[in-house]
Amino acid sequence: AQSVTQLGSHVSVSEGALVLLRCNYSSSVPPYLFWYVQYPNQGLQLLLKYTSAATLVKGINGFEAEFKKSETSFHLTKPSAHMSDAAEYFCAVSVRIYNFNKFYFGSGTKLNVKP
Amino acid sequence: DGGITQSPKYLFRKEGQNVTLSCEQNLNHDAMYWYRQDPGQGLRLIYYSQIVNDFQKGDIAEGYSVSREKKESFPLTVTSAQKNPTAFYLCASSIVASVSNQPQHFGDGTRLSIL
Numbered sequence: 001a002q003s004v005t006q007l008g009s010h011v012s013v014s015e016g017a018l019v020l021l022r023c024n025y026s027s028s029v030p031p032y033l034f035w036y037v038q039y040p041n042q043g044l045q046l047l048l049k050y051t052s053a054a055t056l057v058k059g060i061n062g063f064e065a066e067f068k069k070s071e072t073s074f075h076l077t078k079p080s081a082h083m084s085d086a087a088e089y090f091c092a093v094s095v096r097i098y099n100f101n102k103f104y105f106g107s108g109t110k111l112n113v114k115p
Numbered sequence: 116d117g118g119i120t121q122s123p124k125y126l127f128r129k130e131g132q133n134v135t136l137s138c139e140q141n142l143n144h145d146a147m148y149w150y151r152q153d154p155g156q157g158l159r160l161i162y163y164s165q166i167v168n169d170f171q172k173g174d175i176a177e178g179y180s181v182s183r184e185k186k187e188s189f190p191l192t193v194t195s196a197q198k199n200p201t202a203f204y205l206c207a208s209s210i211v212a213s214v215s216n217q218p219q220h221f222g223d224g225t226r227l228s229i230l
Contacts, residue, residue, distance in 0.1 A: 049216065094216070100171075100212050107155055107156055
């Protein structure tokens with residue numbers, strides 16, 4: 001069975017501090033992994049994706065994520081938080097089922113950035 | 116700019132009423148999807164379509180119906196059989212559904228509430 005677990009439904013950091021959002025996945029096949037960001041009352045925007053070319057993936061807005069197969073993790077980081085980073089973040093895994101690639105989403109982590 | 120347009124942004128349904136949510140894309144994507152988002156639950160797949168005139172049930176299709184008569188359009192009808200329709204509905208698309216590393220692109224959502 002495929003699933004995505006995001007540890008911590010709410011994370012709070014100070015402006016300028018490190019952001020670390022955790023994502024662990026379970027998959028019986030090599031996964032394709034994604035991070036999305038959602039601002040209030042908006043859709044999801046793609047931050048970055050892992051597609052096996054490199055374990056450290058750089059995305060937009062200074063975010064990056066590292067794929068660790070041994071830990072089945074794909075944690076999202078940003079060295080210095082900005083107020084505009086306050087949003088909800090979703091980790092997703094794409095798994096092939098017959099001729100369809102199904103996305104499994106985590107339950108999301110809301111990031112609060114304190115001034 | 117290419118993208119996905121969902122309308123209306125807010126929708127109210129009376130008891131026993133069917134309502135239709137619109138989703139239009141100009142990305143020339145073959146695959147389209149409908150998700151339901153509830154607080155703290157991530158996204159759940161309602162229906163998906165890989166090509167015109169074809170669609171498949173997702174994980175929570177009961178009480179919903181779709182059509183795919185044109186490549187650009189994938190409307191979702193929430194029927195009176197859906198007893199708990201209050202949620203945020205997201206439409207997404209991808210180039211094709213059969214390629215694993217392709218991200219999904221999202222519209223800005225429709226928030227449906229019961230009167």
